[in-house]
Amino acid sequence: MGRRSKNKQAAPEPLEAPSSHKKLGKRKADVDLDVDSTLARPTKKNKDLDGKWKKSLTKEPKAKISVKKKTEKPPSSNGDEGSGWEDVEDDDVTKVEAKSLFKNSDESDEEAFEGTADDLNLEEDDDMLGGVPQHFDFDSDEDEEPQMVRSKKSKQAKRPEKIIPTTSDASNSDQEEEEEEEEEEDEPLTRSNLAARSRKLEAIAAAEAELADEELRAAALEEDEDDDDVDMSGEENENGDMDAESFHLPTAQEREAEAGGVPDVHTVQRRMRECVRVLSKFKRRAEAGRSRSEYVAQLVADIANYYGYNHFLAEKLFQLFSVNEAIEFFEANEVSRPVTIRTNTLRTRRRDLAQALVNRGVNLEPIGKWTNVGLQVFESSVPIGATPEYLAGHYMLQAASSFLPVVALSPQPNERVLDMASAPGGKTTHIAALMQNTGVVFANDANKARTKSLTANIHRLGCKNVVVCSYDGREFPKVIGGFDRVLLDAPCSGTGVISKDASVKINKSERDFTLLSHLQKQLILCAIDSVSPESKTGGYLVYSTCSVTVDENEAVVDYALKKRPNVKLVDTGLEFGREGLTSYRGKNFHPSVGLTRRFYPHVHNMDGFFVAKFRVEKKVKGTSKSKEDEEQAIQVDDDFLRAVGGQPESVDSTMNGFDSDEDRPYLEDAKRRRMKAKGLRPPPRTNVDPNY
Numbered sequence: 001m002g003r004r005s006k007n008k009q010a011a012p013e014p015l016e017a018p019s020s021h022k023k024l025g026k027r028k029a030d031v032d033l034d035v036d037s038t039l040a041r042p043t044k045k046n047k048d049l050d051g052k053w054k055k056s057l058t059k060e061p062k063a064k065i066s067v068k069k070k071t072e073k074p075p076s077s078n079g080d081e082g083s084g085w086e087d088v089e090d091d092d093v094t095k096v097e098a099k100s101l102f103k104n105s106d107e108s109d110e111e112a113f114e115g116t117a118d119d120l121n122l123e124e125d126d127d128m129l130g131g132v133p134q135h136f137d138f139d140s141d142e143d144e145e146p147q148m149v150r151s152k153k154s155k156q157a158k159r160p161e162k163i164i165p166t167t168s169d170a171s172n173s174d175q176e177e178e179e180e181e182e183e184e185e186d187e188p189l190t191r192s193n194l195a196a197r198s199r200k201l202e203a204i205a206a207a208e209a210e211l212a213d214e215e216l217r218a219a220a221l222e223e224d225e226d227d228d229d230v231d232m233s234g235e236e237n238e239n240g241d242m243d244a245e246s247f248h249l250p251t252a253q254e255r256e257a258e259a260g261g262v263p264d265v266h267t268v269q270r271r272m273r274e275c276v277r278v279l280s281k282f283k284r285r286a287e288a289g290r291s292r293s294e295y296v297a298q299l300v301a302d303i304a305n306y307y308g309y310n311h312f313l314a315e316k317l318f319q320l321f322s323v324n325e326a327i328e329f330f331e332a333n334e335v336s337r338p339v340t341i342r343t344n345t346l347r348t349r350r351r352d353l354a355q356a357l358v359n360r361g362v363n364l365e366p367i368g369k370w371t372n373v374g375l376q377v378f379e380s381s382v383p384i385g386a387t388p389e390y391l392a393g394h395y396m397l398q399a400a401s402s403f404l405p406v407v408a409l410s411p412q413p414n415e416r417v418l419d420m421a422s423a424p425g426g427k428t429t430h431i432a433a434l435m436q437n438t439g440v441v442f443a444n445d446a447n448k449a450r451t452k453s454l455t456a457n458i459h460r461l462g463c464k465n466v467v468v469c470s471y472d473g474r475e476f477p478k479v480i481g482g483f484d485r486v487l488l489d490a491p492c493s494g495t496g497v498i499s500k501d502a503s504v505k506i507n508k509s510e511r512d513f514t515l516l517s518h519l520q521k522q523l524i525l526c527a528i529d530s531v532s533p534e535s536k537t538g539g540y541l542v543y544s545t546c547s548v549t550v551d552e553n554e555a556v557v558d559y560a561l562k563k564r565p566n567v568k569l570v571d572t573g574l575e576f577g578r579e580g581l582t583s584y585r586g587k588n589f590h591p592s593v594g595l596t597r598r599f600y601p602h603v604h605n606m607d608g609f610f611v612a613k614f615r616v617e618k619k620v621k622g623t624s625k626s627k628e629d630e631e632q633a634i635q636v637d638d639d640f641l642r643a644v645g646g647q648p649e650s651v652d653s654t655m656n657g658f659d660s661d662e663d664r665p666y667l668e669d670a671k672r673r674r675m676k677a678k679g680l681r682p683p684p685r686t687n688v689d690p691n692y
């Protein structure tokens with residue numbers, strides 16, 4: 001078994017030979033699929049499978065099983081489409097999610113708690129555990145953060161994956177390790193072994209995370225060379241080549257004919273498998289006379305069908321990865337990420353919180369070495385969004401990925417910090433806690449309705465240094481500036497959180513990405529201008545999104561570097577994550593863009609995320625644009641927005657111009673319209689984008 005497989009998120013499902021003829025339907029979250037094993041989704045218990053999709057092709061078909069798709073959270077109803085917020089802390093949403101998360105627990109099917117803290121009978125809660133809570137000695141000075149213990153042995157046969165997929169120690173076989181783990185679990189927890197066990201787990205997790213990352217990089221590099229791990233179940237000839245008869249890539253006419261009806265799911269599965277295989281060794285395996293792009297086109301069409309994406313988004317996401325890795329990414333989007341909580345250090349310590357939750361029947365562990373406030377919840381007999389500790393503000397239900405930008409921001413006590421797009425406040429409250437309720441945090445969000453949940457969270461978590469406001473972020477720094485640090489957790493497409501919000505699969509168009517990227521560019525320049533280069537302790541901006549697309553991440557960062565010569569990218573301080581892309585599809589970014597960090601569901605077992613950290617320095621004279629230039633640019637911006645169908649917003653005139661190469665066609669078009677409106681004859685178009 002591969003090194004990555006043991007603790008990694010379960011391997012994507014095997015795409016086996018058909019045994020029945022189901023028709024392919026869109027893989028929407030709310031649909032119940034009763035399918036045979038050939039369609040089984042990856043399960044977290046499937047530890048035997050190698051982490052690689054292609055290897056799993058060798059597996060024998062399993063017994064018939066019924067796969068019930070998870071119920072997805074409904075898309076936001078607040079009209080905030082496209083905001084791409086990845087936290088789940090809106091109170092109602094949290095309760096619903098917590099309820100659905102644990103409704104299948106074999107211990108309890110109780111309703112999620114809907115009342116207030118006063119309605120809770122704590123004694124009854126304790127009784128529910130069916131015994132006296134265990135007492136642990138957390139006062140040992142051996143270890144600040146002991147391994148979290150369970151009040152009773154886990155009922156899960158196998159635990160879900162840890163965040164940041166991990167593999168095991170090189171000296172032991174997987175079986176030996178499993179045995180060791182089991183022995184350890186049976187061994188009583190004592191003061192002396194508690195700390196040691198915690199340290200061991202964290203060391204393993206760190207080593208494994210690195211290994212997993214390395215393996216994926218190597219796999220991407222070797223894509224064209226090493227494809228021996230695709231087992232076609234005897235369809236290869238003795239030279240390892242595919243039997244030419246065994247797979248025929250449909251012609252354009254055949255595809256057209258198929259498009260008329262609903263394609264057979266097994267045909268699609270097989271074709272995906274074959275296309276991946278051919279593309280991994282194209283020269284040797286391709287059908288004579290067929291081009292690479294034909295195979296890619298077929299594969300993308302099948303991915304869109306199979307996973308239920310619109311074709312545009314399937315292609316956009318596919319292009320981010322090697323062929324094999326793309327499949328891993330799409331598969332990972334079908335699986336929920338681990339439930340995680342952040343300890344609110346304004347109210348409690350992680351060890352105390354863990355003890356309190358363990359006593360309520362919650363099975364948890366620290367998330368990993370990189371955070372000393374995160375806990376991963378494996379199982380709970382109580383609704384995790386409605387425990388007394390939750391209501392008392394001891395923790396925030398928060399995706400692990402959303403800790404990252406705050407860790408990168410590293411706010412210090414007594415600073416002035418701006419959180420420019422802050423609702424519902426997962427990151428704001430984290431910032432306030434790191435500042436130990438000193439200094440001041442301006443928590444801004446353009447959407448007034450969303451500031452309600454933001455305010456509620458700020459109160460619940462006991463943050464006393466936060467000022468809530470509701471401006472369009474593009475009005476900063478005119479509203480207020482001179483911050484030591486600014487966080488711009490930008491509104492985005494949410495392509496990193498598809499497992500939470502499957503509606504992204506079908507509701508994002510090319511125009512959405514154009515508009516979002518444009519807005520993000522406007523916001524990032526305003527965020528930069530809100531940072532005080534004179535700050536004695538800071539002078540930093542962190543830009544983040546829960547999206548994996550380049551136009552919302554590296555392209556925005558690169559744009560900011562070009563437009564603001566007084567900023568430079570610095571190390572995020574995050575211990576893991578892939579380097580940001582310095583070139584993509586013919587576009588080159590500034591080499592320092594490699595300092596940004598990308599996080600992926602299939603690599604790190606957390607939501608897809610992007611983090612960039614800038615240091616803002618004093619402006620050098622002569623590098624900024626004249627006021628006239630800026631005003632001219634603003635006019636062009638508004639025209640640009642109209643040109644792509646958006647509405648120009650009433651934004652302060654310090655807003656910034658757009659003149660990067662990618663915006664050029666739009667800007668030209670806007671100019672032509674202006675000239676026409678003035679009765680002038682516009683010049684002929686140059687290099688018109690066919691998509692525009």
Ligand SMILES: C[S@@+](CC[C@H](N)C(=O)[O-])C[C@H]1O[C@@H](n2cnc3c(N)ncnc32)[C@H](O)[C@@H]1O
Pocket residue numbers: 080083084085086087402420421422423424425426427428444445446447450471472473474489490491492
């Ligand atoms: C990714 S979410 C923020 C999540 C938040 N940082 C947290 O951790 O809970 C993006 C937010 O940007 C807000 N937003 C959208 N456009 C904005 C703008 N022009 N100015 C400021 N905020 C905006 C949305 O209302 C949304 O709440």
